[in-house]
Amino acid sequence: MTARDRAGRAAVYLQALATAAAYAGAVAVVDLVYVRRHIPDRGLAFGYAFCLTEGGVIGGLLLLSLVLKAVRHRRDRTWERLHPRITAEAVAYLAGGDSAVLRTLVRRHPREVERCICEMLLFVQGTARARVSALACELRLDRVWKRRYRSWRDDARREAISRLGQLEGGAANEVLLLALADPNDEVKLEASRALLRGGGRDEITAVFRAALKESLLVRAVLTEALRPHTLMLCGSAVPGALACGDARTARTALEIVRGWGKSVPLASLDTLLGHSDAGVRAAALLVVPQMLNPAGCAPLIVAALGDPDEAVRTAAATVAGKLRLESAFAALVKCLRGGGADITVAAAYALAALGPEGCRVLEREVLVSRSASACAALEALERARSERVHLVPA
Amino acid sequence: MIDWQLLFYRSFNYFVQGIIVYVAVINTIYFFLTVMGFFALRRYHARLTPDQREALIKSPLVPEISVIAPAYNESVTVRESVKAMLKLTYPRVQVIVVNDGSTDDTLSILIEEFRLYRSARAPMGPLPHKPIRGIYESRDPIRLLVVDKENGGKADSLNAGLDVARSPLVAVVDSDSLIEPDALLQAVKPFLEDPERTLACGGMIRVVNGCQVRNGRVTHVSTSSSVLALFQSVEYIRAFLGGRVALSFLNSLLIISGAFGIFRRDAVLESGGFAVQTVGEDMELVVRLHRRWRERKAEYKIRYVPEPVCWTEVPESLKVLHRQRNRWQRGTVETISLHKRVALRPRFGMMGVFAVPYFALFEMFGPAVETAGYVATGLGLALGLISREVAILFFVVSVLFGIVLSTSAVLLEEFTQRRYPRALDVIRLFVIAILENLGFKQLMTYWRVQGLVDGLKGKTGWGKMERKGFGGAPAASPSPGAPIVP
Numbered sequence: 001m002t003a004r005d006r007a008g009r010a011a012v013y014l015q016a017l018a019t020a021a022a023y024a025g026a027v028a029v030v031d032l033v034y035v036r037r038h039i040p041d042r043g044l045a046f047g048y049a050f051c052l053t054e055g056g057v058i059g060g061l062l063l064l065s066l067v068l069k070a071v072r073h074r075r076d077r078t079w080e081r082l083h084p085r086i087t088a089e090a091v092a093y094l095a096g097g098d099s100a101v102l103r104t105l106v107r108r109h110p111r112e113v114e115r116c117i118c119e120m121l122l123f124v125q126g127t128a129r130a131r132v133s134a135l136a137c138e139l140r141l142d143r144v145w146k147r148r149y150r151s152w153r154d155d156a157r158r159e160a161i162s163r164l165g166q167l168e169g170g171a172a173n174e175v176l177l178l179a180l181a182d183p184n185d186e187v188k189l190e191a192s193r194a195l196l197r198g199g200g201r202d203e204i205t206a207v208f209r210a211a212l213k214e215s216l217l218v219r220a221v222l223t224e225a226l227r228p229h230t231l232m233l234c235g236s237a238v239p240g241a242l243a244c245g246d247a248r249t250a251r252t253a254l255e256i257v258r259g260w261g262k263s264v265p266l267a268s269l270d271t272l273l274g275h276s277d278a279g280v281r282a283a284a285l286l287v288v289p290q291m292l293n294p295a296g297c298a299p300l301i302v303a304a305l306g307d308p309d310e311a312v313r314t315a316a317a318t319v320a321g322k323l324r325l326e327s328a329f330a331a332l333v334k335c336l337r338g339g340g341a342d343i344t345v346a347a348a349y350a351l352a353a354l355g356p357e358g359c360r361v362l363e364r365e366v367l368v369s370r371s372a373s374a375c376a377a378l379e380a381l382e383r384a385r386s387e388r389v390h391l392v393p394a
Numbered sequence: 395m396i397d398w399q400l401l402f403y404r405s406f407n408y409f410v411q412g413i414i415v416y417v418a419v420i421n422t423i424y425f426f427l428t429v430m431g432f433f434a435l436r437r438y439h440a441r442l443t444p445d446q447r448e449a450l451i452k453s454p455l456v457p458e459i460s461v462i463a464p465a466y467n468e469s470v471t472v473r474e475s476v477k478a479m480l481k482l483t484y485p486r487v488q489v490i491v492v493n494d495g496s497t498d499d500t501l502s503i504l505i506e507e508f509r510l511y512r513s514a515r516a517p518m519g520p521l522p523h524k525p526i527r528g529i530y531e532s533r534d535p536i537r538l539l540v541v542d543k544e545n546g547g548k549a550d551s552l553n554a555g556l557d558v559a560r561s562p563l564v565a566v567v568d569s570d571s572l573i574e575p576d577a578l579l580q581a582v583k584p585f586l587e588d589p590e591r592t593l594a595c596g597g598m599i600r601v602v603n604g605c606q607v608r609n610g611r612v613t614h615v616s617t618s619s620s621v622l623a624l625f626q627s628v629e630y631i632r633a634f635l636g637g638r639v640a641l642s643f644l645n646s647l648l649i650i651s652g653a654f655g656i657f658r659r660d661a662v663l664e665s666g667g668f669a670v671q672t673v674g675e676d677m678e679l680v681v682r683l684h685r686r687w688r689e690r691k692a693e694y695k696i697r698y699v700p701e702p703v704c705w706t707e708v709p710e711s712l713k714v715l716h717r718q719r720n721r722w723q724r725g726t727v728e729t730i731s732l733h734k735r736v737a738l739r740p741r742f743g744m745m746g747v748f749a750v751p752y753f754a755l756f757e758m759f760g761p762a763v764e765t766a767g768y769v770a771t772g773l774g775l776a777l778g779l780i781s782r783e784v785a786i787l788f789f790v791v792s793v794l795f796g797i798v799l800s801t802s803a804v805l806l807e808e809f810t811q812r813r814y815p816r817a818l819d820v821i822r823l824f825v826i827a828i829l830e831n832l833g834f835k836q837l838m839t840y841w842r843v844q845g846l847v848d849g850l851k852g853k854t855g856w857g858k859m860e861r862k863g864f865g866g867a868p869a870a871s872p873s874p875g876a877p878i879v880p
Contacts, residue, residue: 020426223455
């Protein structure tokens with residue numbers, strides 16, 4: 001648990017304790033100050049004090065809920081009233097006008113002007129977008145957002161980064177790069193997306209490097225965002241991560257590459273297929289079908305079918321089936337008969353994918369064996385014959 | 395010489411005062427948990443943004459999930475609920491319906507509706523269960539498996555489903571519940587954030603009675619016209635938004651509802667699967683997971699996410715509700731009895747020091763003490779053994795504190811979730827939260843006492859559940875599937 005996590009948990013405990021103490025204190029105050037003067041019996045006085053406090057708290061919360069609803073309603077009405085005017089002024093600015101009226105408006109209605117400019121940044125493109133971006137800077141909104149990014153509130157920081165990310169010309173790249181190390185995942189993702197949208201090679205590489213350190217949740221989202229930059233990243237960033245020597249980084253980089261799901265111009269995975277870490281070996285095997293010349297790895301895949309780690313053997317069997325590696329036949333038969341459920345099923349499906357010869361082995365297995373391998377063989381045979389192999393996970 | 399009359403009088407008063415302290419403590423703890431839940435919810439709970447959702451739907455890195463739904467005589471609801479499960483928004487999901495030897499036409503409905511054929515697939519897992527008669531798959535390109543097995547109860551069916559499943563995560567759901575399309579995506583978030591330590595994650599269960607359902611989806615959220623269903627709506631909100639968020643924050647969550655929960659399959663298999671000898675198999679498994687991981691001193695998390703919503707039909711007849719509450723109480727008694735050694739042992743962390751003793755003292759024996767309080771207060775007042783003030787104090791701590799808890803939960807719902815769009819529904823829930831404590835709660839307490847006695851006697855069995863179907867014509871269907879334990 002990090003120091004920030006601990007602080008967050010402590011804050012929740014303290015808030016809860018403070019609320020409970022405030023509640024108990026309120027009951028005690030009502031009891032001492034008001035009720036006990038009228039009711040001599042302590043127990044009864046406490047009971048009445050409790051009732052009064054309870055009524056007050058419930059009434060107060062209901063009132064608060066109604067006030068919040070009213071505030072929201074009022075804001076909406078202000079927005080509806082001002083929106084056309086602000087938009088008209090902004091459009092006039094885009095057409096070459098000045099920003100004097102908008103500057104006045106931003107002083108009186110900062111929230112509405114900010115919201116309108118942000119909406120425009122989302123909807124306009126090209127030079128108009130650059131102009132709206134310049135207008136945001138002219139109205140000093142960028143400074144407001146940068147200041148807001150320093151907030152302790154996660155949602156405020158996320159909103160600030162989301163808005164800064166809309167600015168053109170890398171005006172906020174410095175803050176966005178800083179936000180890649182933010183403790184909140186949402187903020188990191190907003191910053192990453194903004195950098196990928198408008199950043200250059202360095203920014204994209206920075207996002208990839210940040211993704212390597214992140215949780216699976218952030219990584220899965222960033223993998224999708226990084227997909228259009230596959231070729232560029234495979235030039236130096238990915239090989240660099242694979243060769244860094246750290247098993248976790250290499251495994252994560254391989255997972256991201258697998259997540260891209262398309263051919264990658266990686267030179268060789270030989271070193272990783274023989275890595276000391278089983279997780280790296282398994283991850284490297286799963287990336288082999290995406291390489292430009294996967295058949296070149298055939299001997300290593302066959303060797304991996306005899307790996308002491310079952311996850312590696314399962315990955316090797318899956319890949320052998322995908323690549324229809326006939327050289328893996330004998331090793332696959334061995335895998336079918338030995339090991340846990342995962343490797344047995346993967347080997348059976350791989351043999352089914354190898355064609356008639358593989359199916360004959362599976363038929364024989366069904367006839368002579370009563371073990372898990374026979375069950376897996378029968379299932380794989382059925383899939384192969386009904387061409388439904390794709391429906392079942394390996 | 396001893397004045398026996400005075401001694402009895404004093405003892406009786408001490409007894410009633412003891413009960414008052416007990417009820418005050420239980421309600422104070424619950425109030426504290428609700429407040430803590432509110433702050434924890436504000437700090438830690440974040441919904442997936444639309445961008446994240448889109449990215450996760452496309453991502454091959456997201457772990458596959460098998461949704462296991464046991465079904466016993468669910469012919470009224472099975473069609474709609476399986477359709478809803480097949481429409482779940484998740485990149486890689488397989489639905490496994492386990493027909494637990496239904497005596498009605500549940501299996502034939504499934505075969506006909508989803509064009510099933512008998513597949514060669516066989517269970518590969520290590521868990522024991524009643525014999526499987528056949529595994530069916532669809533001729534259409536849908537990821538549905540139907541396991542037809544001999545009747546063995548819900549836990550047995552879940553074990554069969556676990557044996558058939560091959561994915562790293564399994565979602566356990568009731569086949570009579572409706573799951574929101576995004577529920578899996580939201581519930582899998584803790585597993586994506588911390589895949590190595592997260593063992594299980596539960597989601598919020600809401601009452602579907604009164605809501606509009608079309609094609610297996612809740613299209614309009616509204617409160618029920620049945621007062622009994624309304625009372626239960628408030629109970630569910632209180633249980634799921636009040637206590638569970640805080641218990642999850644303390645990593646002491648002891649219940650993941652059988653209606654919706656995601657588990658790491660390897661962890662469940664390693665722990666021996668669901669216990670077939672208990673009617674509270676969902677709670678028992680969660681406690682066992684806690685216990686195993688604590689024993690090996692490994693770091694782990696069992697989480698609750700209030701967002702994934704599973705809609706369940708609650709009983710609208712007192713008879714069925716009675717059976718359900720009796721069963722839930724027996725489940726608690728069985729689980730606590732099985733794991734009583736964990737209580738008050740610091741090596742089991744917050745679970746041993748707080749959660750299990752809390753459940754044993756307050757959830758298990760609480761109803762009995764509270765009922766004793768009602769009886770003693772009534773008798774004492776009638777016979778002049780206790781003063782009017784003491785009786786009022788008991789009323790304050792039991793009923794008025796209960797009203798605080800229920801109304802706070804409804805307000806918490808309004809401040810954080812806002813699932814009921816109409817103000818009228820919120821006002822109805824608020825009024826019901828007050829009324830619930832003036833009769834309904836006492837009835838539930840009494841039934842729980844009966845459940846406690848039955849549990850201590852070792853009574854087993856599920857009883858029957860009458861289903862109306864989701865927006866369909868009323869029908870009756872006996873079922874062993876417990877909807878949930880709030």
